[in-house]
Amino acid sequence: MRTLTLPGLGTVSAIGYGAMPLSIEGRPDAERAVATVHAALDAGITLVDTADSYYAPGGEPGHNELLIARALRGHGGAADEVLVATKGGRARTGDGDWTVDGDPRHLRAAAEASARRLGVEAIGLYQLHKPDPDVPFAESVGALRELADRGTIRLAGVSNVSVEQIREAREILGDRLVSVQNRYSPAVRGSDPQLRLCASLGLAFLPWSPLGGISRSSLDGPGADGPAPTTPFHEVARRHGTSPQQVALAWLLTLSPTVLPIPGASRPASVRDSAAAADLVLDAEDLARLPLPLPLAAEPV
Numbered sequence: 001m002r003t004l005t006l007p008g009l010g011t012v013s014a015i016g017y018g019a020m021p022l023s024i025e026g027r028p029d030a031e032r033a034v035a036t037v038h039a040a041l042d043a044g045i046t047l048v049d050t051a052d053s054y055y056a057p058g059g060e061p062g063h064n065e066l067l068i069a070r071a072l073r074g075h076g077g078a079a080d081e082v083l084v085a086t087k088g089g090r091a092r093t094g095d096g097d098w099t100v101d102g103d104p105r106h107l108r109a110a111a112e113a114s115a116r117r118l119g120v121e122a123i124g125l126y127q128l129h130k131p132d133p134d135v136p137f138a139e140s141v142g143a144l145r146e147l148a149d150r151g152t153i154r155l156a157g158v159s160n161v162s163v164e165q166i167r168e169a170r171e172i173l174g175d176r177l178v179s180v181q182n183r184y185s186p187a188v189r190g191s192d193p194q195l196r197l198c199a200s201l202g203l204a205f206l207p208w209s210p211l212g213g214i215s216r217s218s219l220d221g222p223g224a225d226g227p228a229p230t231t232p233f234h235e236v237a238r239r240h241g242t243s244p245q246q247v248a249l250a251w252l253l254t255l256s257p258t259v260l261p262i263p264g265a266s267r268p269a270s271v272r273d274s275a276a277a278a279d280l281v282l283d284a285e286d287l288a289r290l291p292l293p294l295p296l297a298a299e300p301v
Contacts, residue, residue, distance in 0.1 A: 001044030002278040006258055007202040008155055008178030009047075009125070012083060014253060014278040016047035016262035017271060018208060023054040023064035025096070028266045030067070037071035039268035041082065043275035049181070049206065049262045051087035051129060052114050057096035065117040073119070085125035085179070085206075086114050087159060089132065089140065102132025104143035111147050127157035127181060128169075137165055141172045148176050157181060159208075163193050170201065179204040181262075186233060186248050186291065187213025199256040207252060210261040214248045232289040242280065249277035251290050 002014045017040040022033040040048065054064035065086055072079035088110035091099045101107075107128070115123050128144060131137050144156040157179035158169045170177050180198050182191040184207035191207075198205040214233055233244040233251070240247070245263070252261045265271035282290070 001275060003046075004204075004257070004260060006178070006204045006260070008175060009083065009204055012260065013044055013046040013275075014260065015045060015249060015275050016049055016085075016206065016260055017045045017274075018049045018262040018264040019064055019068055020049075020051070020054045021264040021266040022067055023056065023059075025056055026266075027056065032267065033067055034071045034074060036265055036268050036271055037068060038075050040265075040271045040275065041072075041075055041079065043272050044278070045271070045275055046081055047083045047085060047260065047262070049085045049087075049208075051090065051127075052110055052117075053087070053090040053092055053098070053129065055092060057092055058094045059092075061091060062113065062117045065114055069118050083124045084118055084120075085127060085157065086118065086123060087127040087129040087181075088114060089129040100130050100132045102128065102130075102135040102137075102140035104135075104139055104146070107140060107143040108147060108152075111152050115152060122151055123153045125155045125157055125179060126153035127159050127179065130160040131158075131165060137168060138172060141169045145173055145176065148173070155179075157204075157206075161194070163197050166194060166197055166201075166203070170203075177203065179206055181206040181208055183207070183209050183212075184252075185210050185212030185214075186251070189291075195256055195259065199258050203258060205256060205259050207259065207261050210252055210263050211245050211248055214244050232291075236282070236286045236289055239286070240280065242276075243273055246273060246277040246280050247282070247286075247290075249274060250280040250282050251287075253278070254282060254287065 003011050005011045050064045052061045089102050147153045155178045156176050159181035184191045195205050233247045236247045237244040263274040
């Protein structure tokens with residue numbers, strides 16, 4: 001698989017894996033979940049994204065982290081090269097709602113618990129899951145700095161943040177800040193300014209839900225409900241004989257040298273399809289059909 005070399009992160013696979021679908025509603029059984037993680041590793045993926053809040057309503061925090069740790073232990077040598085990125089600062093209620101807790105005391109305790117579940121002395125990449133409107137952002141990010149100083153985490157990231165919050169986090173964390181994880185996809189491009197800023201600063205930009213707007217129901221052409229979709233991504237996919245999901249991920253990689261998509265999957269076949277996007281080359285004719293690239297120089301450092 002093609003790799004990216006990014007400041008702080010080093011060399012990682014150009015496509016990561018978002019493990020959330022293995023633990024929330026509709027999750028697969030444990031055997032298929034582990035097989036999906038193993039398929040990601042076998043395909044060359046070296047960044048796995050998880051969080052302590054990835055569990056079903058009414059469940060115990062850390063389900064996804066424990067699952068990832070189990071899968072890595074059972075895989076063998078390749079697991080040693082994997083960067084596990086986890087997150088803290090969110091939880092779920094019994095009704096399935098997502099809550100936010102950016103209190104520094106909570107984040108310190110959450111990171112220590114995540115490290116225990118992952119079975120590591122130091123978490124490779126720890127991310128503030130979402131800013132807490134009831135806690136000053138600088139205090140939440142300051143907790144990540146303290147965790148890095150203690151050696152509980154090696155690198156830090158922020159998620160679901162604005163341009164101003166990225167700049168503030170960088171002032172607090174310095175070169176320990178290596179990533180930003182925001183929602184971004186062909187259908188949701190509201191974080192264009194954040195993507196541009198990350199490119200300028202050399203920060204990894206990890207789009208979550210990167211396949212938004214790409215139907216999963218039409219990979220095999222016309223079906224019972226009518227003809228196959230004719231979006232540009234489907235047209236390019238038919239030209240290459242591949243899936244529109246692969247095209248969407250390959251397109252994301254053309255937007256910036258620091259973009260590293262983390263598509264989710266709950267089946268080995270799906271994660272293998274996503275991983276193959278790293279080596280899908282889109283030519284000028286393909287790119288002319290797809291949304292325009294970003295003016296990366298438009299967001300000054």
